[in-house]
Amino acid sequence: MTVFHFFNCAILTFGPHAVYYSATPLSEYDTLGTSVKAAVVYLATALVKLICLATFLKVSESDSFDPYQEFLKALIGFIDVAGLYFALTQLTHRNISQNHKFQAVGLGWAFADSVLHRLAPLWVGARGLEFTWDYILQGLEANANLVLSISLAALGSLMWLRKNKPKTLIPIIYLCAVIVATMPSTTSYLRRGLGWHLPKVVGFELFTSLVMAFISWQLFAACQRPSL
Numbered sequence: 001m002t003v004f005h006f007f008n009c010a011i012l013t014f015g016p017h018a019v020y021y022s023a024t025p026l027s028e029y030d031t032l033g034t035s036v037k038a039a040v041v042y043l044a045t046a047l048v049k050l051i052c053l054a055t056f057l058k059v060s061e062s063d064s065f066d067p068y069q070e071f072l073k074a075l076i077g078f079i080d081v082a083g084l085y086f087a088l089t090q091l092t093h094r095n096i097s098q099n100h101k102f103q104a105v106g107l108g109w110a111f112a113d114s115v116l117h118r119l120a121p122l123w124v125g126a127r128g129l130e131f132t133w134d135y136i137l138q139g140l141e142a143n144a145n146l147v148l149s150i151s152l153a154a155l156g157s158l159m160w161l162r163k164n165k166p167k168t169l170i171p172i173i174y175l176c177a178v179i180v181a182t183m184p185s186t187t188s189y190l191r192r193g194l195g196w197h198l199p200k201v202v203g204f205e206l207f208t209s210l211v212m213a214f215i216s217w218q219l220f221a222a223c224q225r226p227s228l
Contacts, residue, residue, distance in 0.1 A: 006123070012140070026100060046116060070188055070189065077181060080181065087105045088161065098161055103153070113149065141205055148212060150213070176219070
């Protein structure tokens with residue numbers, strides 16, 4: 001039963017990444033190399049973030065919400081945006097379109113995040129003797145992160161690669177990118193500041209990811225229309 005529960009949680013956590021790759025044109029255009037490169041950039045970015053967190057943040061004795069500490073975490077979190085910029089603009093990619101490039105980068109970014117933050121807890125915890133919903137919720141959280149990562153990559157693609165975008169959409173694109181980039185700080189505030197339990201936080205993440213995906217899709221479609 002414990003092994004069955006582990007495999008169920010693992011499929012829920014990592015399966016959507018494989019489904020997204022195989023069900024979209026990414027597999028047809030052989031963008032796996034781009035996703036792997038993006039995953040490597042994510043791991044390097046995570047190492048830089050870890051060093052910054054260890055250097056600038058103090059160890060808190062309580063689990064209460066500290067606005068100053070969370071503000072520093074949010075600033076350090078923008079290292080992800082820098083890493084995403086490098087992955088989108090500086091890495092050499094196959095001759096693929098901008099549409100496929102941001103999806104491949106976002107997919108690799110999200111998969112590396114799930115492996116780094118969820119694989120070890122899943123392996124240790126989901127194989128325990130006592131059933132818990134935490135790892136199912138963790139899998140749902142990974143799905144929300146997949147959608148948010150692809151949305152952020154789409155917004156980054158519009159900011160850094162799309163030159164002829166409508167000027168009226170530029171503030172909206174940057175605002176949406178800031179909202180997605182600060183989602184970890186937002187969820188931290190909901191947990192520690194407002195005392196939300198994990199199911200409620202995961203529900204918020206799933207809802208927000210769908211909303212931001214829809215907005216990003218609309219913005220990307222609007223920027224691809226020929227200007228009059």
